[in-house]
Amino acid sequence: MGNEKTSEISEYMTESEISKLDEHMQTVIRDMLQEIxxxxxxxxxxxxxxxxxxxxxxxxxxxxxxxxxx
Structure with a gap:
């Protein structure tokens, strides 16, 4: 999990919250944020x-x- 992958998510979640998510959930959240x-x-x-x-x-x-x- 690279820093560039979590950069969009980190605007809405803390790093500790992000680290608890599996790769699939991070992808789902990124896709939802892109759609928004x-x-x-x-x-x-x-x-x-x-x-x-x-x-x-x-x-x-x-x-x-x-x-x-x-």
Whole structure:
């Protein structure tokens, strides 16, 4: 078990906790952390795309909106 393999896990667990895990569990945790990282990045991209899309839609003037709601 190399230091580079536990570097991602060590952000969330202590070295003593990591040493108690077998190699398979370390791999599972690393894969889960990578998936979390990927999903966060995708979420960020989707939020930005949604903001861009919503900002390009024509907006109703406040006078028109007020008149419609009366």
């Amino acid at each position: 990282h990927d999903l966060r990045a995708e979420n960020s991209r989707l939020r930005k795309a949604l903001l861009r899309a919503s900002s390009q839609q024509p907006k109703m003037s406040s006078k028109l909106r007020d008149a419609l709601y009366e």
